Amino acid sequence: MPEASALRTTALNSVHRALGAKMVDFGGWDMPVQYSGIIEEHQAVRTAVGVFDVSHMGEIEVQGPEAVRLADFVTTNHVAKLKTGQAHYSGLLYETGGFVDDILVHKVSDHHYFLCVNASNQEKDYEHLRLLNKFDCKVEFTSDRYTQLALQGPQARATLQKLTPVDLGAIKYYWFTDGALCGTPARIAHTGYTGEDGFEIYVPPTESERLWNEVMAAGREFGIKPCGLGARNTLRLEAKMALYGHEIDASITPLEADLGWIVKLDKGEFVGREALLKQQQSGLKRKLVGFEMRGRGIGRDGYEVFVDGAPAGWVTSGSPAPSLNKNIGLCYLPAAQARPGLAIQVMIRNQPVEAVTVETPFYKRAK
């Protein structure tokens, strides 16, 4: 039997425990699922500011004269179009067009790309890149060099600005800069996974606890709350952001997942391109679509979806939406039916419960 200690921990594990967080095994990581409560933490991010320890996320760096060629060969978005200091969301695919992972690609310099990848996929991603690296560049697994904190919410910038000389207002959305945070070198990215404004910060693990405390102190006047993976999930779902293992996995392509916008078929050869072209020509069989429950209940991950009394698909994520006072979800349906306004039934504990497909994202912040 593996001991509890076999779980991997972030540098902030003892801080979470001291805060009384409820800890869970999240893909082999001992992570906080909630501190004060998922709904309260969710609302803190929507109305004020919340801080998440997301150090379980992995980092992989590609460096060398042909770094851009490898990055473009293994991902779906167009890396060569990134400017230094810019980042984008992208897919890492198999030849079949299915996802190895969904990732963020940051251009640090012409010869250096910084990839932020999912915790439970990081070793697989690293092997995948290494195997495909026929270019003049090296791939380095650097996860243990970073603690990653996400500051999210309308007061995230005001909180963070107290701790850095970097002009945060000058960092456009999906851009980043390397600067100092409380005197420590930090990569500060204007990115997030909540549908709210915010920043993701990469700092040396040795400074984790001090910086966490500084962030908490700086955010106190705004009502900052530490937030766990529970709120992270409800926030990302309202914003219709994909979660690996739910909306996407090795059997799902970006076209099916409604992520066509991260696929640049005309950028040249990349892994998975042939499969996507073929899928585009022959037409999609299934597609991701949002739904709202009409009947009483929550359509949860893995529940079957029926249309006109016949099995038609499955729920990938489902939850109460604290910002909307509705029960929402995402599901796969035959492509022809994956459009808003369709009456569907979600099988909840062997009972069909009425729901309707809707436009997404479910939540969009006022700008």
Next chain:
Amino acid sequence: MYPEKFKYTKEHEWVLVEGDTGTIGITDHAQQELGDIVYVDLPKPGTKLEKGKSLGSVESVKAVSDIYAPVGGEVSEVNGSLAESPEKLNEDPHGSAWLVKVKLSAPAEVNGLMSAADYQAYIGAEK
């Protein structure tokens, strides 16, 4: 925290026996583990419950969990206020947020359940 007059199950329900009536609820530990509760599904009055079988479910933001009958019997009363205010289960699980009352079919069944002290030792060990 855990009333002495209740009996407890390993699945984190409690029952209070008064005469031939048992009042059933979930424990404070259970509500803490579940987090924010958003739905409670309960049987209708007249439903026959069998000890150890599911009598309904509670659903939190994160997950849905079965509630198991700590004792057998016929449901005589249902706490209707939980349909409107399921969050009461987070606030007062040992009091106003009781779930159902049953007319016990075999009152001796309660003898197999844990005392408050045993239950506290049990959840302490579970951690």
